[in-house]
Amino acid sequence: MKIWLLFFSVLAIVAVAESSGTWTQVGSDIDGEAAGDKSGYSVSMSSDGTRVAIGAPSNDAGGSNAGHVRVYEDINGTWTQLGADINGEAANDLLSEWSVSMSSDGTRVAIGAYGNDGAGSDAGHVRVYAESGGTWTQVGSDIDGEAAGDNSGWSVSMSSDGTRVAIGAIRNDGTSSDAGHVRVYSESGGTWTQVGADIDGEAAVDWFGHSVSMSSDGTRVAIGGRQNDGTGTSAGHVRVYSESGGTWTQVGADIDGEAAGDESGFVVSMSSDGTRVAIGAPLNDAGGSSAGHVRVYAESGGTWTQVGADIDGEAAGDLSGWFVSMSSDGTRVAIGAQGNDGSGSNAGQVRVYMESGGTWTQVGADIDGEAAGDTSGFSVSMSSDGTRVAIGAPHNGGTGDYAGHSCICTSIICSCKLPDGTLTALWTKDI
Secondary structure: OOOEEOOOOOOEEEEEEEEOOEEEEOOOOOEOOOOOOOOOOEEEEOOOOOEEEEEEOOOOOOOOOOOEEEEEEEEOOEEEEOOOOEEOOOOOOOEEEEEEEEOOOOOEEEEEEOOOOEOEOOOEEEEEEEEEOOEEEEOOOOEEOOOOOOOEEEEEEEOOOOOEEEEEEOOOOOOOOOOOEEEEEEEEOOEEEEOOOOEEOOOOOOOEEEEEEEOOOOOEEEEEEOOOOOOOOOOEEEEEEEEEOOEEEEOOOOEEOOOOOOOEOOEEEEOOOOOEEEEEEOOOOOOOOOOEEEEEEEEEOOEEEEOOOOEEOOOOOOOEEEEEEEOOOOOEEEEEEOOOOEOEOOOEEEEEEEEEOOEEEEOOOOEEOOOOOOOEOOEEEEOOOOOEEEEEOOOOOOOOOOOOEEOOEEOOEEOOOOOOOOOOOOOEEOO
16 A cells, blocks of 8 residues: 655645746735644636635634635735635544535535545545625535445546536445445536446556546546556556446546556546546656656547657656646646655645647746745646646645645745744655
8 A cells, every 4th residue: 555745744825827938926825724724735726717715624613624615716916715614514524635626617616525424434525515695505415425434525526517526436345445436416406416327446446536537518527546557556547438318438448557656547637628638647757766747648539649748757756746737728737746846855846838739848937835845736726728827735834833825926936934843754644
């Protein structure tokens, strides 16, 4: 079983805008509420980049580690909270630990709480909220996991209009132990109804559903199984499915990781029409041990073909491809490398690439974390046109140790001020 290195305890969320290859700050810092919140663990942006949902999985307002989500709106360059906090239901829900997804217009948000116990211990659930007049109201009932231990809500992805949601449950046992599955739900009149059957993982411990990304109309879904052994132990793979008449059918063959241990499919991001998909493999070794890489594939006639060369991490230990986000047309991709040391050990970075004629070229310079331990790039979300990107670095101490804050980049370099005190050497997670 892999151990994930999440390094230190600093969080930042960065909102930046790109113009002519230069990344500049949008608005001011967005701070976490309290010490230990880890605000920015997940981020999701509206299509035009003027709204952003920010997850803080360790916030305690609803109970210890219940978590919460806050939504902010850019009003004339100022980030202003929209409505009240959306708090987790109960202690240890880990609301928004990995998963928050926003509709195109920013008026709906789906939030996963994989530690929720509604259908059994750690069955998990997803809640969808809609905003009207500055008030967030739950849409329909909770969408609960199938059984205890499923961790449903580990990943979520929403259609453009917010009426469909794909939900990953990485430890579901439908095919075999911890194979994982994805369920897609559609909302009509306030009721969530499953669309088609479960989309099950291939084999035991695939953790299928670790990542999920949905096309704009909700009829295609890309699903990552980071522990799949198709081309070697934990090489990982991605499968894409298309829905017609309530039936989910795989589109083309599996998109397998390059080599054993790559964990390809750790994260996926799909273009609006579902014909392109960016796949992160943060443990790939092409650029050095665990430098990571991203591959982009395009589909034509049921065949997936790689677009251009691999986009490799800068150096060993970067974990590039920990998070990726793709523009609507699939020609731009933002890549998080939370372990990058450009401005200090594990400061993290984000790089944005643009594709033309099959060649990926970096847009502007690196967007680096400000200081050691920031883990900037832990989460990333891009606007539809690829000119704005929100970046989470979930271990910053702006308003208290591990509270997290949004650090705003001017030109190229982030300027997040670290709190006084000693940084923790490592934090490890094993499931």
